[in-house]
Amino acid sequence: MRRVAVTGLGVVSAIGRGVAEFWDSLAHGRSGITPIEQIDISALKFRHGAEVKDFSWGDERERALYDRFALMAGAAAQEALYEAGLPRDRTAVVTGSCLGGNHFEDQSFRELYGEQRTRFNPLTIPRIMENAPASLITMKWGFQGPSYTVASACSSSNHAIGQAFWMVRGGVVDAAVCGGSDATFSLGILRAWEAMRVVSPDTCRPFCTGRPGMILGEGAGMLVLEDWDRAIARGATIYGEICGFGMSADAHHITQPSGVGAVQAMRAALADGRVAAEAVGYINAHGTGTTANDPVECQAIQQVFGARQPAISSTKSMHGHTLGAAGAIEAVATVLALRHGLLPPTANFTTQDPECPGDIVAHAARTASVEFALSNSFAFGGLNAVLLLRTAR
Amino acid sequence: MSPALSPIPLTDDELVARIIAVIAATTHKPTEAFQPDSSFEALGIDSLDGIQILFALEQEFDISIPDEQAKQIRAVPDVVAGVRQLLAAKGV
Numbered sequence A: 001m002r003r004v005a006v007t008g009l010g011v012v013s014a015i016g017r018g019v020a021e022f023w024d025s026l027a028h029g030r031s032g033i034t035p036i037e038q039i040d041i042s043a044l045k046f047r048h049g050a051e052v053k054d055f056s057w058g059d060e061r062e063r064a065l066y067d068r069f070a071l072m073a074g075a076a077a078q079e080a081l082y083e084a085g086l087p088r089d090r091t092a093v094v095t096g097s098c099l100g101g102n103h104f105e106d107q108s109f110r111e112l113y114g115e116q117r118t119r120f121n122p123l124t125i126p127r128i129m130e131n132a133p134a135s136l137i138t139m140k141w142g143f144q145g146p147s148y149t150v151a152s153a154c155s156s157s158n159h160a161i162g163q164a165f166w167m168v169r170g171g172v173v174d175a176a177v178c179g180g181s182d183a184t185f186s187l188g189i190l191r192a193w194e195a196m197r198v199v200s201p202d203t204c205r206p207f208c209t210g211r212p213g214m215i216l217g218e219g220a221g222m223l224v225l226e227d228w229d230r231a232i233a234r235g236a237t238i239y240g241e242i243c244g245f246g247m248s249a250d251a252h253h254i255t256q257p258s259g260v261g262a263v264q265a266m267r268a269a270l271a272d273g274r275v276a277a278e279a280v281g282y283i284n285a286h287g288t289g290t291t292a293n294d295p296v297e298c299q300a301i302q303q304v305f306g307a308r309q310p311a312i313s314s315t316k317s318m319h320g321h322t323l324g325a326a327g328a329i330e331a332v333a334t335v336l337a338l339r340h341g342l343l344p345p346t347a348n349f350t351t352q353d354p355e356c357p358g359d360i361v362a363h364a365a366r367t368a369s370v371e372f373a374l375s376n377s378f379a380f381g382g383l384n385a386v387l388l389l390r391t392a393r
Numbered sequence B: 001m002s003p004a005l006s007p008i009p010l011t012d013d014e015l016v017a018r019i020i021a022v023i024a025a026t027t028h029k030p031t032e033a034f035q036p037d038s039s040f041e042a043l044g045i046d047s048l049d050g051i052q053i054l055f056a057l058e059q060e061f062d063i064s065i066p067d068e069q070a071k072q073i074r075a076v077p078d079v080v081a082g083v084r085q086l087l088a089a090k091g092v
Helices: A019-027 A060-065 A068-080 A102-114 A124-128 A132-141 A156-169 A187-196 A228-233 A260-273 A293-305 A323-340 B012-027 B047-061 B067-071 B076-089
Strands: A004-013 A091-096 A147-150 A175-182 A219-227 A240-249 A280-284 A311-313 A372-379 A383-390
Touching (some): A004 A019, A004 A068, A004 A156, A004 A175, A019 A323, A060 A068, A068 A132, A068 A175, A068 A323, A091 A132, A091 A156, A091 A323, A102 A187, A124 A132, A132 A147, A132 A175, A147 A156, A156 A175, A156 A219, A156 A240, A156 A323, A156 A372, A156 A383, A187 B047, A219 A323, A240 A260, A240 A323, A260 A293, A260 A372, A260 A383, A280 A323, A293 A372, A323 A372, A323 A383, B012 B047, B012 B076, B047 B076
Parallel strands (some): A091 A147, A091 A175, A280 A311, A280 A372
Antiparallel strands (some): A004 A219, A004 A240, A175 A219, A240 A383, A372 A383
């Protein structure tokens, strides 16, 4: 089987437009959680989010054709594809999204029901469809390989990256652009999250006693995956390697994680990469900061790794929970952590909840030479997806 | 739609009956399954049922239950006390 190199990275997030700024924030434990400014939220119970301020991308035609989540994906893909050189007919594009073009959907439906508008913009369907980012990337860069979009809530982009990884490893394609995006801050979506009573009124404190809940974020992450030998042959920069992918379903509850599925997905990723648990030195946790997720995830990690516990952090404490973009943004963070030998911290940390056991990297980044890392995504609906990443060597 | 709330103060029994009716309807259980002192755990009510019950109570009584208060609710008496307090705050 082929090895799969990561030869491009792109990110749009509250803590950085672009990989350099994103990494600088992660390395310094800098949080992007601020009062929400994009829309009027005066009627909401929560006030804070991890927004991408002053985002703009694309030419006039693209900005008319695509909703915010697709434009964010385009921006991240452009950065990831900076080094170009991919074979058009042998490159796949796989994206993930949880919410699709909800900004335009929200606006259109408000006009329909609130203002009795009788005519819709003819671009409504292409703007709101979840696969708009994948289509944008194929058209802008001319990629003609297998291309599609995965929707599995907060696991969407880990599922997308995993599928792309398997296609490159198995020789279906020679390269892939993969990741995900979501633009979370429309009033309808925020109202829906408010009703779930899981959003924090101030900030996000994963694994802490009395943690107040999650903070919603938005953004995009994109990775270029490539057959290792091809990347070497063309002299591409190799940022890291993806070497395993594991999936599972809890088959338990629509919102409560069981832990059984998390254990199974982490073990499946290790088995897929033929890597022993002891070799893993870092886990970028799903770590939402909710009452339900964190103890279940930490206890699942204990079960998989036994006496030799890897370091754990939740970068959601800085870039927020970006839903369908979470896996991709966190995969970029994990590749960078391995590359720099520096594990990003869990920001906003107070005291560790005894229900969340483990070696939590808190407050400040930790220097550590780690070869293998996991990046966890555990979605509502019990759909789990875990990536196994390796430092480039 | 729930009927407009009567301006006449509810007796404790009426309040308990209405709350149990709301919880029973939300959890698809017969009202006989509930007692005024039933705990949610004993009734097999999980967190997702919990937020649906809160939503239904807010609709029924036209109140807004803060998240912090919601976290303290573990049993029917907690609900009754909380709803009573919120109704009192709006002068019912």
